[in-house]
Amino acid sequence: MTLNGHVVVDVDAHFFEPLHDFSNYLDEPWKSRFSGATRGRFIPGSTGDRWVGGRIMRNVTSYPQKDMTPEEIPGLMKHVGLDKIVLLPNKMLSFGKLSSDEIAVPLANGFIDYMLDKVVDPSEGIYTMLVAPFHDPEESVALIDRVADEKGVVALCLVTAGPEPPLGDRRYDPIYEACNDRNFPVVFHAGGSSVDSFFIRGYRKFLETHTLGFLWNNMAQIVSLVVQGVPEKYPNLDIVFQESGIFWVPLMMHRLDAEYMKRQSEAPLLTKKPSKYMQEFYYGTQPLEEPDNPEYLQQIIDMIGGPERLMYASDYPHWDYDRPSVITNMDFLSDSEQGMILGKTAERIFGI
Amino acid sequence: MTLIPICSTNDLPEGSRKTVNVEDTPVLVLHVDGSYYAIEATCPHQSGPLGQGIVLPKLEATFVSAGKRLEESFSETILTISCPWHGWEFDLSTGAHCGDSEVTLSTFEIVEKEGELFLKSP
Numbered sequence A: 001m002t003l004n005g006h007v008v009v010d011v012d013a014h015f016f017e018p019l020h021d022f023s024n025y026l027d028e029p030w031k032s033r034f035s036g037a038t039r040g041r042f043i044p045g046s047t048g049d050r051w052v053g054g055r056i057m058r059n060v061t062s063y064p065q066k067d068m069t070p071e072e073i074p075g076l077m078k079h080v081g082l083d084k085i086v087l088l089p090n091k092m093l094s095f096g097k098l099s100s101d102e103i104a105v106p107l108a109n110g111f112i113d114y115m116l117d118k119v120v121d122p123s124e125g126i127y128t129m130l131v132a133p134f135h136d137p138e139e140s141v142a143l144i145d146r147v148a149d150e151k152g153v154v155a156l157c158l159v160t161a162g163p164e165p166p167l168g169d170r171r172y173d174p175i176y177e178a179c180n181d182r183n184f185p186v187v188f189h190a191g192g193s194s195v196d197s198f199f200i201r202g203y204r205k206f207l208e209t210h211t212l213g214f215l216w217n218n219m220a221q222i223v224s225l226v227v228q229g230v231p232e233k234y235p236n237l238d239i240v241f242q243e244s245g246i247f248w249v250p251l252m253m254h255r256l257d258a259e260y261m262k263r264q265s266e267a268p269l270l271t272k273k274p275s276k277y278m279q280e281f282y283y284g285t286q287p288l289e290e291p292d293n294p295e296y297l298q299q300i301i302d303m304i305g306g307p308e309r310l311m312y313a314s315d316y317p318h319w320d321y322d323r324p325s326v327i328t329n330m331d332f333l334s335d336s337e338q339g340m341i342l343g344k345t346a347e348r349i350f351g352i
Numbered sequence B: 001m002t003l004i005p006i007c008s009t010n011d012l013p014e015g016s017r018k019t020v021n022v023e024d025t026p027v028l029v030l031h032v033d034g035s036y037y038a039i040e041a042t043c044p045h046q047s048g049p050l051g052q053g054i055v056l057p058k059l060e061a062t063f064v065s066a067g068k069r070l071e072e073s074f075s076e077t078i079l080t081i082s083c084p085w086h087g088w089e090f091d092l093s094t095g096a097h098c099g100d101s102e103v104t105l106s107t108f109e110i111v112e113k114e115g116e117l118f119l120k121s122p
């Protein structure tokens, strides 16, 4: 397919898995529990009208009317203009809200088996990530050992909405260690189930709550990750943050630096300013901020560490998805820089 | 190189400090744990009085193994001084901010001659 001669890799799209189909990949008693369950009974969703009263539509997938089928994926890729796609099972985005590892561990195992059996097809450019049941680090490591070598599984995904304690806590070290040792990237992905906390606090419109809901979880986790020294403990780890746009990154870089300069002894593992670590992370671009003045975007990308830190993500078929043209519209980038963001960096980091 | 007289060793006993001027730049001279240190006395952050700051051994941490608490201890070799206004902390020997060596204050050598202390100015 390619765009302007560049391979287009979408590092974050979603597959809306039918529960009845998925439940076949669970062991008992969860298989029976799930097969009879109504949507949301075990996996919390979130409120809010994504479709703005019917104004936004998705014509090339069954979603939002129905769950998707694997057969829809090639059409989806063609519609967005993708050569390769990394699909996350959508319900897994609520993972942070699962209160119990009794549910999280079988679900994580079942989901990856389902995705590998029914959805993933590297020969067609279709990949997925392993969503970790971070509630139980030991089981997460066992799962990494079991599937990380699968060609169709490109990274570990930690959903940033929900984990307590936050993801820099040492209880998660074994997960990072396993990924570090295997050169298995870790993707931190915001999740929609967190947006409800803003509704509860009195926001009236989804516009308000969505502006903050995804963002603040990534902010919370990146602070923990950096200050607790995860990149120092595990220097080989490729760290990716997704689904909060990119303007928040310089905000957190400079805010963390200001704090760190005043309280360095509270982060004694760090050998440089927090922003320097953050300039070594990667960031999915969606939902990309589109300021009237493109120079602002250029400056933000400079502050983050340059176009080599970015990877194109569509988030399709979610309501606020981005097309690859958001990258090619950045005239201030060279052709090769656009190619890096559109796919080259993702191909290298995810080994696809 | 010039030697700038500071005071007699008797006037700077263990645990004491004083400020001298080196070409209009205030420099803090300290006598800590048997050694003399001299470091620019004005904090580069917002010009705070570094000379009034607390002196402590540098806090160091070692990552032992996954899931374990960091082993934290005070350095046996590095002393720091912290600006009392917002806490920027500097290595007394090198002048470097403990978190960002790109921010470094000038430090000077102190020499002792016949009971008198001198600051070596480049």
Ligand code: FES
Pocket: B043, B044, B045, B046, B047, B048, B049, B083, B084, B085, B086, B087, B088
């Ligand atoms: S003025 Fe010294 S830390 Fe702010």
